[in-house]
Amino acid sequence: MAESGVLSILSEGGFVVLVLSCILIVITFGVLMLSVARLFSAKAKAPLTKAKSLPYECGLEEEEKENSRVPVQFYLTAILFILFDIEIIFLYPWALSFRDFLARGEGLEVLLAMVIFLFIFVYGLFWEIFSKALSWK
């Protein structure tokens, strides 16, 4: 226990250290592949023309300032995703501890509590579906 510096972090970090080092390994691998490609890739010998550097537009000229409009449906989908994701987060501890409650004889109350919780969300979901908040045109 009298180690210092990097070794103590490594030896008492648990699996977090392994996760971070896996990320490092993947990034190193990616950077390696990119640099190898940089080494071998063909360099453009012709000067950079305007046509080459325009973004892809099926051959038409680029239209200015049109790209600031994004359909609002994406925003709605993201907000609804957050709400339902939080509901699912509440479901996980319930699912894990359900059998413990069952063993102590309180299973029915716990089950009913979760069914009522889900019912609120199901009601919300069906309201959204019928109010066309989730319809894409």
Add this chain to the structure above:
Amino acid sequence: MDLFEITINLIKIAVIFLLMVQMVPLLVWVERRGSAFIQNRFGPNRIGPLGLVQNLADLVKFLCKEDFLGHKGRKGFFYAAPVLSLIPAALAFGAIPLSTPIKVEAFHWLGQSWGPYIFHFQSFVMGIGIVFVLGVSSLAVYSLLLAGWSSGSKFSLYGALRASAQAISYELALSLSIVGVILLFNTFSFSEMVTAQTGPLSFHFFGEVVTISFLPNWGIFYQPLGAILLFVALFAEANRLPFDLPEAEAELVAGYHTEYSGVKIIMFYMGEYGHMLVASALMVTFYFGGYTFWPFLTPEKINLFLSSLSPTWNSVLTAFILHGVFMFKLLFFLWIFIWVRWTLPRFRYDQLMDLGWKTLLPWALVNTVITGICVFLFA
């Protein structure tokens, strides 16, 4: 964890990541040949025997392509996005056990005594297996958005937005199906789930224990609806046909990777096949017994069969045999991914989102409630 363990773990992480990477050429070959036979033609069969070297030739070609970005793109994020798409798949694949742990007894080597050691066949041994995999798979959305936005082209941006909206919609159905699995196995950790699936199919039925002795205790017999929902949601998470719209050829040219060329597109495909790999591994571990196959191929039975060897070699051989079982099931599911891709037509985008929100999500909620009721009545 001392230095020995850290070194072993780092090497194991690198090896499992490279395992995922090297499955990609194999999968691409299987896809090209398999899709060709489905479409009544031959796939690549000129380069190398059976066309196996085709991928190496393609890789060399991709390496030599020009590295170009239009003037509206942002260089930093443009280069970071393909690398970022590898990270979720690699992390998730590392959390899934590929075989039973190897128990190495104390032995002497090079004059030093190496103690008893348990070598787990997963990069990260954690009790929160499923939650980690879910959290890390959600990070895949970042690389889609980054790729589409930093390309500087409207096609890429819209492709990325549609792809990320699809990904987050199906994550809900994914998480809900996994709630059913957690109710069933009462644990987050993958190894305990696999251990619970060895043995004959047996459950309590109104007080008495019913045992069907010729079927293994697999999750699919307990959760058929959950398995179907999870499978469909995993297809959408991996951006695989029939949910292929982010990469659709006819719709958006190539969606969020229109402006990518050369090795970066190879890395995107690695990420996609990595997600396919994780999806197949999840299906195998939750519903099909993981690395065991009762009644012949469970750790206890193989240990008994090999009991004439020393304990260490017994353990090593058991692990490799069970790893073979896992790989067999994994390849079966990967083939199903490829098969479905070349069989079904692509969904339209609003059909896709409708399926995610209006069909899968309600059915996943129904599945959760029914599983809760069944666990309450029968456990």
